Amino acid sequence: MKKKIVSVLLVATMLSTMVSGCGKTAGSGGTVNAEGIKEFTAFFAVPGSEINDDNEVQKLIAEKTGCKVKETWLTGQTAEEAVGTLIAGGEYPDFIDGGNGSVQLYEAGALVPLDDYIDKYPNIKEFFTEQEWDQLRQSDGHIYWIPQFSNIYGEERACTHNDEAFWIQTRVLEWAGYPEIHTMDQYFDLIEDYYEANPTMEDGTENIPYTILCDDWRYFCLENAPEFLDGYPNDGSVIVDPDTLTVIDYNTTDTAVKYFKKLNEEYKKGIVDPESFTQTYDEYIAKLSTGRVLGMIDQWWDFAYTAEDAIKSAGLDDQGCQYVPLPITIEEGMTNQWHNSGGVLNVSSGLAITTSCQDVEGALQFVNDLLGQEVHDLRFWGVEGTDYLVGDDGMYYRTQEMRDQASDTAYKASHTCSYSYFPQWTGTSRDGKNAMKSDGQETEFYDGLSDSIKKCFDAYGVKTYVEMLGTSPAPGSWYPMYTFSSSMTTSTPGGTAWTLMGEIKHQYLPKVVMADDFDAGWDEYMKAYNECHPEDFISEMQTELERRVAEAAKYE
Amino acid sequence: MKKKSFTMVDVRHQRVLLIWAAAIVVYGVIFYYLPLAGWLMAFQDFKPVTGIFHSKFIGLDKFIRLFSDATFLRVIRNTLAMGVINLAVTFFMAILFAILLNEVASKGGKKVVQTISYLPHFLSWIIVTGILHDALSGTGIINQVLVNLNVIDQPINFFAHEQYFWPIVAFANVWKETGWNAIIYLAAITAIDPSLYEAASIDGAGRWQKIKNVTLPGIKPTIMILLLMNVGNVLNAGFEIQYLLGNGLVVNVSQTIDIYVLKWGISQGDYALGTAAGIFKSVVSIVLIVVCNHIAKKHGEERLF
Numbered sequence: 001m002k003k004k005i006v007s008v009l010l011v012a013t014m015l016s017t018m019v020s021g022c023g024k025t026a027g028s029g030g031t032v033n034a035e036g037i038k039e040f041t042a043f044f045a046v047p048g049s050e051i052n053d054d055n056e057v058q059k060l061i062a063e064k065t066g067c068k069v070k071e072t073w074l075t076g077q078t079a080e081e082a083v084g085t086l087i088a089g090g091e092y093p094d095f096i097d098g099g100n101g102s103v104q105l106y107e108a109g110a111l112v113p114l115d116d117y118i119d120k121y122p123n124i125k126e127f128f129t130e131q132e133w134d135q136l137r138q139s140d141g142h143i144y145w146i147p148q149f150s151n152i153y154g155e156e157r158a159c160t161h162n163d164e165a166f167w168i169q170t171r172v173l174e175w176a177g178y179p180e181i182h183t184m185d186q187y188f189d190l191i192e193d194y195y196e197a198n199p200t201m202e203d204g205t206e207n208i209p210y211t212i213l214c215d216d217w218r219y220f221c222l223e224n225a226p227e228f229l230d231g232y233p234n235d236g237s238v239i240v241d242p243d244t245l246t247v248i249d250y251n252t253t254d255t256a257v258k259y260f261k262k263l264n265e266e267y268k269k270g271i272v273d274p275e276s277f278t279q280t281y282d283e284y285i286a287k288l289s290t291g292r293v294l295g296m297i298d299q300w301w302d303f304a305y306t307a308e309d310a311i312k313s314a315g316l317d318d319q320g321c322q323y324v325p326l327p328i329t330i331e332e333g334m335t336n337q338w339h340n341s342g343g344v345l346n347v348s349s350g351l352a353i354t355t356s357c358q359d360v361e362g363a364l365q366f367v368n369d370l371l372g373q374e375v376h377d378l379r380f381w382g383v384e385g386t387d388y389l390v391g392d393d394g395m396y397y398r399t400q401e402m403r404d405q406a407s408d409t410a411y412k413a414s415h416t417c418s419y420s421y422f423p424q425w426t427g428t429s430r431d432g433k434n435a436m437k438s439d440g441q442e443t444e445f446y447d448g449l450s451d452s453i454k455k456c457f458d459a460y461g462v463k464t465y466v467e468m469l470g471t472s473p474a475p476g477s478w479y480p481m482y483t484f485s486s487s488m489t490t491s492t493p494g495g496t497a498w499t500l501m502g503e504i505k506h507q508y509l510p511k512v513v514m515a516d517d518f519d520a521g522w523d524e525y526m527k528a529y530n531e532c533h534p535e536d537f538i539s540e541m542q543t544e545l546e547r548r549v550a551e552a553a554k555y556e
Numbered sequence: 557m558k559k560k561s562f563t564m565v566d567v568r569h570q571r572v573l574l575i576w577a578a579a580i581v582v583y584g585v586i587f588y589y590l591p592l593a594g595w596l597m598a599f600q601d602f603k604p605v606t607g608i609f610h611s612k613f614i615g616l617d618k619f620i621r622l623f624s625d626a627t628f629l630r631v632i633r634n635t636l637a638m639g640v641i642n643l644a645v646t647f648f649m650a651i652l653f654a655i656l657l658n659e660v661a662s663k664g665g666k667k668v669v670q671t672i673s674y675l676p677h678f679l680s681w682i683i684v685t686g687i688l689h690d691a692l693s694g695t696g697i698i699n700q701v702l703v704n705l706n707v708i709d710q711p712i713n714f715f716a717h718e719q720y721f722w723p724i725v726a727f728a729n730v731w732k733e734t735g736w737n738a739i740i741y742l743a744a745i746t747a748i749d750p751s752l753y754e755a756a757s758i759d760g761a762g763r764w765q766k767i768k769n770v771t772l773p774g775i776k777p778t779i780m781i782l783l784l785m786n787v788g789n790v791l792n793a794g795f796e797i798q799y800l801l802g803n804g805l806v807v808n809v810s811q812t813i814d815i816y817v818l819k820w821g822i823s824q825g826d827y828a829l830g831t832a833a834g835i836f837k838s839v840v841s842i843v844l845i846v847v848c849n850h851i852a853k854k855h856g857e858e859r860l861f
Contacts (some may be wrong), residue, residue, distance in 0.1 A: 081823050084821070108603075108604035278713060280689070489824065507807050510804055
C-alpha cells in the first residue's frame with residue numbers, strides 16, 4: 001500500500017512536467033450540418049464575447065454564404081500561452097488569429113500558405129495592394145495571414161479616436177469652462193483644481209483623480225507616453241526620427257524622465273490612485289465604470305466598449321462622466337501625433353488558416369464573401385429596417401431606440417454578428433456614400449452622442465473625437481515599428497533584450513512613480529535597464545527600419 | 557521471509573487478480589512511463605515542426621542555461637520558501653485545529669464548525685484571490701479595521717510591497733485548507749481506543765495531559781506519513797495563487813517554478829527549457845522524499861517505503 005502511494009505520487013509529479021508534442025489530428029474543417037451549412041471553427045487569441053448559437057445575423061450570413069463559423073476567444077490566459085498550448089497539442093481550429101503568438105504558429109508549421117489561393121478570390125485580392133501583400137510574406141516567402149483591421153476603402157471616415165490618449169471626463173472640462181489643455185502640467189493642474197473643488201461625485205462617491213492601468217501587457221498606459229509627448233506617433237516600441245531615419249529609445253529620453261517625475265510628484269500629492277499598480281484590468285474597468293475616475297491614459301478600444309458603455313447605460317453621461325481625448329505634448333506648441341490618418345498594416349498577426357482545416361478553399365470563399373458589400377453591411381450595420389433605416393438620399397441612419405439596442409449586451413449576443421476578427425473594411429462603402437461601419441457615419445455618429453459630449457464638442461468647435469486631437473498623416477513606409485517588435489522571439493539577442501526590458505519596466509516603473517526620492521529611484525531603474533542590453537534591441541530595430549524603407553523604395 | 561515458489565496452481569487460483577494486475581500494469585506503462593519520453597525534449601533544441609524525433613540533440617545546454625539564469629535561481633528560492641512556509645503553517649494549523657475540535661463537547665457545534673471550516677477547500681483559487689484582492693485593497697475590510705483601530709494612519713497597499721507577499725500566500729493557504737486537512741487527523745483521533753483515555757483519567761490526567769500523552773502519540777503515525785508525503789510536495793508551492801496575485805512590483809518574490817515553466821516553456825515557445833525546469837522540479841521532489849523517508853527509517857518512525 002505504502003509503495004503504491006509513493007509510486008502514484010512520483011508519477012504525478014513527473015506528469016506535471018510533461019508537455020507532449022506529438023500526434024497531429026485533423027480539425028473539424030468544414031463539416032456540413034443538417035441544413036447544408038458548412039461549419040468552421042475559429043480561435044482568436046484576444047478576449048472577446050461569444051455570441052449565441054442561434055444568433056440571427058449569423059443565420060442570415062449563413063444563408064447567403066453557406067457557411068458558419070463558431071468563434072472562440074481567449075479566456076484567462078495570455079495569447080502566447082494559448083497558442084503555446086495549441087502547438088503542444090498539435091490540434092488547431094480551422095481559422096486562427098494567434099496575436100503575438102502568430103510567429104510561433106508559423107514556426108511550428110501550423111499554418112497553410114495562402115499565396116496560391118489569393119488570386120482566385122477577388123474580394124480578398126482587392127483587400128491589399130501588391131506591395132502590402134509582399135510585406136506580409138514570412139521568411140520563407142509565403143503569406144500565412146491576413147491582417148483584418150484598419151484597412152480603408154475609398155475615403156477615410158474616422159470619427160472616434162480609436163487609439164491612445166490622455167482622456168478626461170467632460171465634467172472636469174465643463175467645470176473649468178472648457179480650457180485649452182496642451183501640456184501635461186496643464187492637464188494635472190486642471191485635475192488637481194477640480195479634485196480640490198469637487199472631492200466627491202453627486203452621490204457622494206469619492207472621486208479618483210488619475211489612475212494608471214498596469215496589468216500585464218496593458219501597461220502601455222504607463223509606459224509608452226514619452227513617445228507621444230515628444231510629438232511622435234505610435235511606433236510602439238521605439239521612436240523613429242523621420243529625418244535621419246534612426247531609431248531612438250523613448251525609455252531614456254529627457255521627456256521620459258520629465259513624464260515619470262511628474263507622475264511621481266502627482267503620486268506624492270495623492271492625485272495618482274495608490275492602487276494603480278496592483279489593480280487588475282477587471283478592477284480598473286469596474287473603477288472606470290462607476291464614473292469616479294477623472295482622467296487616465298488608455299487606448300479607446302481598451303475601455304470604450306466596457307467602461308464607457310457602462311457609464312452610458314448607468315445614466316452617468318448626464319453627470320459628464322464620459323471621456324474625451326486631449327492633445328497633450330511635453331511642451332506648448334508642439335505638433336501631437338496621438339492620431340494618425342490612414343490605415344495601419346499590422347503585419348505581425350492576422351487571420352490564418354491552419355493545417356487542420358480540410359476545406360481551405362471553402363474557408364477562403366467564406367472570407368471572400370464576408371468582404372462583399374451586402375454581407376459587410378450585415379456585419380457592421382445589421383438588418384435594414386431592424387438595425388438601421390435608409391433615408392431618401394440613400395444614407396443609413398438609426399433611431400435612438402436602435403442605437404440603444406445596438407449597445408445592449410444581450411441584444412448583441414442574440415442578434416449582432418460582426419465576425420469581428422475576420423477581415424473588414426473601414427472607410428466608405430462601395431456605394432460611395434455610406435460609411436463601411438456605423439461608427440464612421442458622421443451625421444449618425446454626431447446624432448448618437450450624449451448631450452454632455454455634444455456640449456463639450458461644441459465648446460471646442462469640433463464634431464468628432466479625432467478633431468479634438470487633430471490628425472497627421474502616417475509618417476512613413478516603416479510605420480508602425482511595433483509590428484516588428486511584437487513578433488520578436490527570444491531566439492535573437494534583440495528579442496531577448498526586448499523581453500528582459502519589458503520585465504524590468506514592469507517591475508521598476510511603478511517603483512519609480514512611487515519612489516520617495518525620484519532621482520535615486522530613476523538611477524536604480526536605469527542601472528537595471530542597461531543590464532538588459534537595450535542596444536541589442538535597438539540595433540535589430542534599426543536593421544528592420546532600414547529593411548522596410550529599402551523594401552518600400554522598390555515600389556516607388 | 558522465505559520465498560515460496562510460484563506454481564501453476566497458484567496462477568489458477570489467483571487468475572482474476574492477475575488479470576487485474578496486468579490491466580493496471582498496461583495502464584501504468586501507457587499513462588505514466590511512455591510520457592516520460594517527453595523528457596527527451598529537455599536535451600534537444602526542440603522545435604514543434606521537427607518534433608521529438610528530428611530535433612537536434614544539444615545535451616545539457618538547456619540545463620546550463622537554466623542554472624546561469626539569475627531569474628531561475630530566484631524562482632527556486634521563492635518556490636522553496638513559499639513551499640516550506642506553507643507546509644509548516646498549514647501542517648501545524650491542521651493538527652491544532654483537529655485537536656481543538658476534538659475537545660469540543662457539544663456534538664452539534666462540532667459538526668457545524670467542521671463543515672464550515674472545510675468549505676473554503678472547494679472554492680477555486682480564482683475566487684479566493686478575488687476575495688483577497690478586495691479584502692486587502694486600500695478600501696478593503698482589513699485596511700478599514702486597521703485604520704479604525706488606529707494601528708495605522710494610512711491604508712497599506714498590501715500587494716505593492718514584497719515583504720507582505722509570502723505571508724499573504726501562507727494565510728490564504730491556511731484559510732483554504734486547514735479545515736480540509738484536519739479531517740484526516742480527526743479520523744485518526746476517533747480511531748484511538750477510548751479505554752486509553754479512561755485509563756489516563758483514572759491516573760489523574762487532566763485535559764492537557766490527555767492531549768499530550770494520548771491524543772498526540774495516537775495520531776503520530778498519521779502525522780509522520782502525511783509529513784513525508786507533503787515534503788515531496790514542497791516544490792508544488794502553488795501556481796494559481798502566485799499567478800493571480802502577483803504583479804510587476806512583487807515579481808521578485810512571487811514567481812514560482814511552475815510560472816517560470818509556463819512563461820518560458822509555453823509563452824516563449826522554448827519547450828526544451830520548460831521541460832528542463834520541470835525535470836529539475838521532479839528530481840528534487842524525489843530526492844526530498846527519499847531523504848526524508850530515510851531519516852524517518854533511521855529514527856524508527858512510520859515511513860512510506
